[in-house]
Amino acid sequence: MTVECAEASFRMQFPQPANSKPMNVQQRVLKTISDVLNRGESEIRLDASLRDDLQASSLDQMTLFIVLEDEFQRTIPQEEIADLRTVKDVVDFINKKLQETPQT
Amino acid sequence: MNRRVVITGAGVISSVGFGVDEFWRHCLQAKSVVTPVPSHWNRYADLHSRVWSPLPDIDFESSGITRIERLQLDPVSVFAIEAAHEALGRAGYTLRAAAGKSRTFIISDIDPSRFGVYLGTGIGGAYSFLHNHAHHLYERPRAIIVDYAKKRAPAENQQVLSDIATFMMHGPRFNPFVVSMLMPNAVSAAVGIKFSLTGPNLTYCVACASGTVAVGNAYRAVRDGHVDVAVSGGSEYLADDHGAILRGFDVAGTLVRDYTDPETANRPFDRDRSGFLFSQGGAAVLVLEELEHARRRGVTPIAEVVGFAETFDAHSMMSLAPGGEQIERMIRAALADADLTPRDVDYVNAHGTGTKNNDQTEAEVIDRVFGQSVRVNSTKSLIGHTIGASGAIEALVTALSLRDGMTHVCKNLVDPVIDLNFVRVVERFDPSVGLSQSFAFGGHNAAVVLRRFE
Numbered sequence: 251m252t253v254e255c256a257e258a259s260f261r262m263q264f265p266q267p268a269n270s271k272p273m274n275v276q277q278r279v280l281k282t283i284s285d286v287l288n289r290g291e292s293e294i295r296l297d298a299s300l301r302d303d304l305q306a307s308s309l310d311q312m313t314l315f316i317v318l319e320d321e322f323q324r325t326i327p328q329e330e331i332a333d334l335r336t337v338k339d340v341v342d343f344i345n346k347k348l349q350e351t352p353q354t
Numbered sequence: 355m356n357r358r359v360v361i362t363g364a365g366v367i368s369s370v371g372f373g374v375d376e377f378w379r380h381c382l383q384a385k386s387v388v389t390p391v392p393s394h395w396n397r398y399a400d401l402h403s404r405v406w407s408p409l410p411d412i413d414f415e416s417s418g419i420t421r422i423e424r425l426q427l428d429p430v431s432v433f434a435i436e437a438a439h440e441a442l443g444r445a446g447y448t449l450r451a452a453a454g455k456s457r458t459f460i461i462s463d464i465d466p467s468r469f470g471v472y473l474g475t476g477i478g479g480a481y482s483f484l485h486n487h488a489h490h491l492y493e494r495p496r497a498i499i500v501d502y503a504k505k506r507a508p509a510e511n512q513q514v515l516s517d518i519a520t521f522m523m524h525g526p527r528f529n530p531f532v533v534s535m536l537m538p539n540a541v542s543a544a545v546g547i548k549f550s551l552t553g554p555n556l557t558y559c560v561a562c563a564s565g566t567v568a569v570g571n572a573y574r575a576v577r578d579g580h581v582d583v584a585v586s587g588g589s590e591y592l593a594d595d596h597g598a599i600l601r602g603f604d605v606a607g608t609l610v611r612d613y614t615d616p617e618t619a620n621r622p623f624d625r626d627r628s629g630f631l632f633s634q635g636g637a638a639v640l641v642l643e644e645l646e647h648a649r650r651r652g653v654t655p656i657a658e659v660v661g662f663a664e665t666f667d668a669h670s671m672m673s674l675a676p677g678g679e680q681i682e683r684m685i686r687a688a689l690a691d692a693d694l695t696p697r698d699v700d701y702v703n704a705h706g707t708g709t710k711n712n713d714q715t716e717a718e719v720i721d722r723v724f725g726q727s728v729r730v731n732s733t734k735s736l737i738g739h740t741i742g743a744s745g746a747i748e749a750l751v752t753a754l755s756l757r758d759g760m761t762h763v764c765k766n767l768v769d770p771v772i773d774l775n776f777v778r779v780v781e782r783f784d785p786s787v788g789l790s791q792s793f794a795f796g797g798h799n800a801a802v803v804l805r806r807f808e
Contacts, residue, residue, distance in 0.1 A: 286422055288456050312530045316425050325526045 275322075275348065279341045282321050286314045296338040304337075318344060324351055358645035359576045360655035360807060363445025364750050365437035368636040368737050369407040373440060378754050381762040382780050386736050388616040388631065395597025397521065403609030405616050406600065406632040407738035412436065418449075419548075420457055428479030428535045429591040431544035433637035433743075438545045438585050441639040446653045452550055460550045470553040470581035471542045472572035473639075474564025474588035476742030476794075477599065478538030478557070484594040485525050486532040492522040525595070541589050545639075553581045561794035562705070563664075564588050565638065565745030570662030570802050572642050582647045587746035589637035600632050606672060608709055621766035622706035622732035623713045623776065630707040631738030638746035640753070654807075657753035660787075661692025661803030672795055674711055678719040681791070681799050685723050688789065688801040696723050699803075700785035701755055703748045705793050706732025706764070707739055712793065717772040729785075731777040735765035745792040749802055752788040756806040759784055 273281065284291045287304055300306040306314065311331075318340075319326050324347050334340050364374050369387045371377030391406050414424065414432060417439040424432055442449065442461065449459040461469070496519055503515040534540055542557040554575065558568045565588025572586030592599050603609050611628040613619035620631035648655060665684040669675035689695060702724065705716055720730060733748045740747060755761035760783065764776045791801035 285420070288454065313422060313426065316527065316529065316531070317422055319527055320421065320425055323526075328530070 275345055276341050278321055279318070279344055280337070282317050283314060283337060283340070286310060286317055294337055296336070296341070298337050299335055300337065300340070301335070322348060324348065356577050357579060359573050359642050359659045360645050360648050361640050361657050361659065361753050361804075362643045362648050362653050362655055363441040363443070363447075363641035364639065364656060364753070365440025365444065366636070366638045366747060366750055367409065367412065367433050367437055368638075368740070368747060369409055369633055370737050372410055372412055374444065374750070374754075381733070381736055381751065382760065384736060384763050384765050386617070386620070386765065388619065391597060391600060391632075392593075395600065398596050398598070399601050399604075401597070401601065401604050402611055403600070403604050403613070403629065403632060405610065405613045405619060406634060409634045409636065418457075418459065423457060425529075426531045426535065427544055428482040428540065429635070430475055430479055430481070430589050431535075431540050433591060433635065434473055434541050434545050434587075434589040434639065435548045437587060437589065437637040437639035438549065441585065441587075441641045442549065445641040445643070446651055449549070458548055458550055464583070466550055466552045468553055468582040469551040470572065470575055470584045471546045471551055471555045472558070472568045472575065472584050472586040473542040473545060473556075474558040474560060474566075474568035474742045474746065475538055475541045476559070476561045476564055476590055477592070478559065479536035479540060480599060481591050481594050482529070482532055482535035484596070484598055486528055486536075488524040488595060489528045492524045493528075496522040496524070523595075545585055549585070551585065559742075560798045560800070561796055562707075562739070562741050563745055563792040563794035563798045563800045564742035565747065566749065566790065566792040566800040566802055567664060567745070567798070569640060569642070569659070569746055569749050570664065570800055573659040573662050573802065576642050576644050582644045584642040585639060586642050587637065587639035588743040589635075590741045590743040591635040592632065592741060593634050603632060610708065618766045620708055620735060620738060621768070622704070622708040622735045623717060623730075623764060623770050623774075624767050625769045625771055627708045627710065627713060629709055630734060633738035633740045636737065636740040636743045636747060638743060638750045640746065640749060656807070657756045658805045658807050659802060660805045661688045661690075661694065662801070663687035663691055664798065664800040667797030667799065669797055671797070674715045674793055675797070676715065678715045680797075681716070681719045681793065682723055684799045684801055685719070685789065685791065688803050692787075692803040692805070694787060694803065697727065699724060699728050699787045699789055700783070701752065701761060701788040702728045702730045703752045703755070703788065703790040704730055704732050705791055706734050708732075708734060713771055716793070717770070717774060720774055721772050726775045728775060729761065729777050729783065730774045731761055731764040733762070735767070736762060745790065745800065748790045748792070749804070752790040752802075752804050756785050756788050756804055
């Protein structure tokens with residue numbers, strides 16, 4: 251179990267399982283939401299509201315964004331996510347983040 | 355009449371093995387892993403001790419510990435869950451996913467209110483504390499320096515600014531779960547949540563004696579009828595981003611100093627010992643169970659827990675009281691608790707850190723109480739010191755030694771401080787009773803007494 255020192259960050263290295271097939275950004279966001287909220291991927295519609303439709307508590311949303319940070323290797327400041335309401339808002343936000351900021 | 359308490363399952367993470375089978379096989383082979391500390395730690399301090407015993411990579415996913423949990427828990431809690439998962443499985447319990455909460459388990463056919471969790475840790479989630487504290491301190495000043503270097507700094511200053519920015523490296527986020535990650539009681543809480551156990555749930559913070567104190571109190575809880583089953587043991591994670599935890603033990607002068615040959619540097623009870631080998635951490639969990647409860651399930655115990663005692667030196671935060679009077683009182687009390695005498699004991703798993711002070715005092719006490727009548731070894735001679743996990747790992751070694759009638763050598767021991775009956779070769783013997791003892795910074799002493807299960 252390595253303690254890594256890289257230019258941009260320190261990170262505890264836990265081995266990650268290899269993904270069976272490559273997914274696009276939207277698929278990865280939907281899969282992450284499904285995992286964090288323990289809901290079937292079919293329930294995670296793009297127009298679903300995180301809070302009202304998917305019943306994500308504030309704790310669930312905190313969890314969702316640290317897992318998305320890990321999934322996409324980007325830092326997501328809490329003030330940037332306050333206005334995200336639907337699944338599509340999250341997908342759009344992540345797409346924008348990937349274009350704007352370098353990997354952490 | 356007291357209820358009998360048996361160990362029905364165990365799980366372990368250590369630098370020499372992941373899982374009881376690999377761990378025990380490697381212990382009997384006297385395997386050790388000693389490597390240089392992560393090189394960047396040396397940038398932050400002139401360390402005297404630059405070797406440690408690192409952990410192998412571990413596939414937590416296969417034990418049902420998801421990435422989501424690993425991002426919300428300190429490694430110390432992840433280790434505790436992992437070891438508990440192995441221990442409950444080996445004890446014959448069936449785990450199924452909790453409905454609607456797929457990241458937690460329910461144990462089939464049990465009353466969860468009769469299951470307690472009793473775990474020890476020395477420093478809890480210190481890794482998460484330090485990791486997030488570095489982010490808190492460095493994120494903004496580092497950004498200022500990087501911005502200045504990019505936009506305005508003259509060329510001749512670029513190198514020094516880059517060096518400073520490198521020193522100020524930090525993790526990518528201030529984790530919103532940091533409080534629940536760093537609090538020591540997260541260790542037992544994480545296990546209680548993961549396995550849906552609603553009985554007493556306690557984390558013992560007693561430095562190097564934490565694991566022994568946790569197992570001992572779990573034994574009492576089962577014996578006295580407070581619970582029927584106890585998930586007991588210890589867990590520790592001692593690495594951090596910048597090597598500050600190792601530095602703390604290093605400046606205190608407790609770590610191995612003479613490591614020209616890393617393989618033989620760690621030598622408990624030898625006259626040439628120079629301190630303990632720092633470990634990245636580890637965990638051990640023992641499932642303690644009331645005998646009739648275990649019999650009804652048809653499981654074969656590994657060993658029986660028959661005694662426990664604790665005493666306190668009231669002498670010094672960091673040094674054993676010379677003479678070891680309270681340690682001797684503890685040993686005699688633990689044996690009295692088991693209704694045994696020193697003559698009944700066959701094997702002592704010593705605290706055996708490899709520090710000058712510990713090994714001298716401990717050897718004197720063992721000599722005084724037992725003389726040559728017990729075999730003695732130090733599990734720390736193989737895996738280094740895992741602090742709050744050590745007592746639980748050593749209780750496991752004691753149980754396995756009684757079960758198999760053999761134990762591991764006291765590694766690198768050439769010229770003993772006192773000529774006790776140290777284990778020099780792995781050979782069959784016929785142990786009936788073993789004692790495992792731990793002494794902690796602060797002055798806490800604790801011992802558990804185990805008996806071969808008949």
